[in-house]
Amino acid sequence: MTRFDALERELTVWFDETAIPRRPDYTTEIIQATAALPQRRWMTIERWFPMTVVAFRRTVPPFPWRTAAVLIALLAILVAGLVYVGSQPRLPPPFGLAGNGLVAYAKDGDILTVDPATGVRRWITSGDEVDELPRWSPDGTRLAFLRGSLAAPVEGARPLRRVVVVDRQRNVLSESVSLYDADPDAFAWSPDGRYIAIGARGLFILDTADGGVRTLDVGYQGLDFYWRPTHPSELLFRGETADGVGLVLVDVDRPASARLVAGDGEDVSRPNGWTLDGQRIVYTLQNFADDSAPPTGRTRILDMTTGAFVDIDGAYAHVSNGGTRLVAIGRDSRPCIASIDGGPCNAIADATKAYDGTYAGGASWAPNDGSIMVSSFGTLALLDPAGQGSGAPPSWMTDGAESWQRVAQ
Amino acid sequence: MDQRELAERARRGDHDAFAQLVEGSIARLEAVARLILRDPELARDAVQDAYIRAWRDLPSLRDPERIDHWLHRLTVNASLDVVRRRRRRPIEIDIGPISSPAVSDESGRVADRDTLERGFKRLRPEQRAILVLHYYLGLPASALAETLEIPQGTAQSRLYRALSDLKAALAADERATASFRSEVVA
Numbered sequence: 001m002t003r004f005d006a007l008e009r010e011l012t013v014w015f016d017e018t019a020i021p022r023r024p025d026y027t028t029e030i031i032q033a034t035a036a037l038p039q040r041r042w043m044t045i046e047r048w049f050p051m052t053v054v055a056f057r058r059t060v061p062p063f064p065w066r067t068a069a070v071l072i073a074l075l076a077i078l079v080a081g082l083v084y085v086g087s088q089p090r091l092p093p094p095f096g097l098a099g100n101g102l103v104a105y106a107k108d109g110d111i112l113t114v115d116p117a118t119g120v121r122r123w124i125t126s127g128d129e130v131d132e133l134p135r136w137s138p139d140g141t142r143l144a145f146l147r148g149s150l151a152a153p154v155e156g157a158r159p160l161r162r163v164v165v166v167d168r169q170r171n172v173l174s175e176s177v178s179l180y181d182a183d184p185d186a187f188a189w190s191p192d193g194r195y196i197a198i199g200a201r202g203l204f205i206l207d208t209a210d211g212g213v214r215t216l217d218v219g220y221q222g223l224d225f226y227w228r229p230t231h232p233s234e235l236l237f238r239g240e241t242a243d244g245v246g247l248v249l250v251d252v253d254r255p256a257s258a259r260l261v262a263g264d265g266e267d268v269s270r271p272n273g274w275t276l277d278g279q280r281i282v283y284t285l286q287n288f289a290d291d292s293a294p295p296t297g298r299t300r301i302l303d304m305t306t307g308a309f310v311d312i313d314g315a316y317a318h319v320s321n322g323g324t325r326l327v328a329i330g331r332d333s334r335p336c337i338a339s340i341d342g343g344p345c346n347a348i349a350d351a352t353k354a355y356d357g358t359y360a361g362g363a364s365w366a367p368n369d370g371s372i373m374v375s376s377f378g379t380l381a382l383l384d385p386a387g388q389g390s391g392a393p394p395s396w397m398t399d400g401a402e403s404w405q406r407v408a409q
Numbered sequence: 410m411d412q413r414e415l416a417e418r419a420r421r422g423d424h425d426a427f428a429q430l431v432e433g434s435i436a437r438l439e440a441v442a443r444l445i446l447r448d449p450e451l452a453r454d455a456v457q458d459a460y461i462r463a464w465r466d467l468p469s470l471r472d473p474e475r476i477d478h479w480l481h482r483l484t485v486n487a488s489l490d491v492v493r494r495r496r497r498r499p500i501e502i503d504i505g506p507i508s509s510p511a512v513s514d515e516s517g518r519v520a521d522r523d524t525l526e527r528g529f530k531r532l533r534p535e536q537r538a539i540l541v542l543h544y545y546l547g548l549p550a551s552a553l554a555e556t557l558e559i560p561q562g563t564a565q566s567r568l569y570r571a572l573s574d575l576k577a578a579l580a581a582d583e584r585a586t587a588s589f590r591s592e593v594v595a
Binding site: 007008010011012014015016017018019020021022023024026027029030031033034035037038039040106109130132133146148159161181182183184185186221222223266268286333350351352354356357358359376377379 | 422424427428431432435436437439440441443444453456457460461464465466467468469485486489490493494522525526529533535536538540541544545557558559560561562563565566567569570571572573574575576577579581584585
């Protein structure tokens with residue numbers, strides 16, 4: 001039995017022993033309170049009229065000549081636009097600010113894109129296989145995602161997934177061999193688009209040109225990883241070397257180069273990214289010694305050359321595309337914005353808009369840094385970095401929002 | 410009358426059927442909320458919020474067969490909302506029904522109950538929720554995915570990460586205890 005198995009067993013026993021189900025004394029209060037409340041009613045027309053009436057009403061509208069003319073004109077403009085765009089290939093830089101393109105997301109095992117400007121959705125994949133975690137390449141020309149080979153997985157079976165890379169026209173460019181336990185939350189393109197790093201029960205590097213996968217013999221410890229902007233084959237991850245446990249930097253073309261760049265002390269470190277110059281690493285120090293719940297944490301921005309650092313009072317940071325700011329979760333659980341050079345972390349929304357900081361996809365800046373997509377269980381929101389407005393998510397992101405395409409500005 | 414039938418009737422506005430649903434599920438949901446929140450008062454708020462939302466939104470429940478998953482989701486979301494709203498309030502542990510039984514350090518144990526309690530409290534609420542759903546309610550990955558409305562692979566990943574973080578919290582606790590002991594000895 002492994003130490004992990006033992007922990008799982010003990011957790012089960014502890015839960016059973018410490019939370020014996022009982023009927024709470026406020027049960028009657030709940031029943032009485034709900035009896036006095038109205039239920040929400042259906043708002044669709046079908047609820048109030050027989051379907052035959054609704055269907056009839058829908059079948060006889062006059063032919064919309066005006067709409068058709070507008071559509072034809074729009075189509076002509078679209079075709080002209082496509083021809084123009086096709087003849088003028090402009091790509092965004094792999095990092096730094098870019099224009100906002102389509103947002104890709106997974107829903108019911110399919111991959112879709114939505115255009116935030118128009119709300120138009122488009123299926124990229126469909127079928128029995130389970131596709132998830134779409135990620136746009138840094139130049140916005142390709143989309144990678146994980147595809148499960150088991151349409152109806154048997155419980156307890158180890159999930160088997162492969163990486164599929166498609167272009168904007170949905171042509172499959174490459175497909176990897178299947179990997180056991182590929183982690184949908186640990187999946188990142190290198191800045192030059194040559195590689196995709198995949199976390200599974202180990203760290204794997206996929207060559208996007210041919211789908212070939214190799215394993216990196218490094219002490220990867222199963223969290224997110226971040227490619228170094230200025231050195232496209234260098235990857236930062238949490239792991240272990242002969243010098244200890246902490247943040248490790250490796251050149252994926254030379255696995256023996258793995259070195260510890262920030263060792264754990266009293267705090268446990270987890271990587272959050274880089275500054276644009278590739279000189280400073282950004283990571284969270286989780287302080288488990290602090291007895292508050294949940295764990296407190298702070299963000300450290302460490303210069304790897306000089307060893308100088310600044311700490312920010314907020315954890316699980318995401319660096320903006322422009323590289324000057326970061327969003328983090330403050331001590332009061334509110335999303336906050338701080339300068340990359342240090343200083344206070346100023347709240348931009350209430351705690352109900354907090355993202356899940358335990359995986360890289362919990363928050364992502366729009367390519368133009370105009371907004372921040374955040375998600376957690378029961379939370380999906382688009383935050384304004386300036387702190388203006390914190391309402392419901394826009395309709396285009398109601399089904400999900402995972403990866404925002406970078407396009408040329 | 411089975412759950413499905415009760416849910417169907419409650420969906421059509423039968424409050425007696427809803428009351429039976431509450432009676433049949435509240436003990437389980439209350440335990441889930443207590444485990445996630447580690448605070449009986451906050452759990453009470455969460456369970457109340459979850460049932461009020463359940464009653465109000467029942468007409469929109471498309472498949473009464475899935476009433477259990479739906480109630481679990483409402484309870485988890487209500488618990489997370491409560492903790493987000495009241496994060497700064499000091500957490501008080503109910504010494505009675507959810508107290509940890511005194512267990513001596515047995516050889517081979519990963520952690521004793523107190524350590525487990527401390528480690529668990531140090532997880533983010535989302536992580537506590539997924540561990541409770543899996544290890545307390547026994548929901549498999551497919552049901553976790555359905556309950557939390559996330560892809561199955563993502564559910565597996567979150568579960569694995571929550572366990573990893575719990576392990577890290579326990580290790581940190583162990584280091585802190587060892588350091589305290591060495592200071593006392595010195």
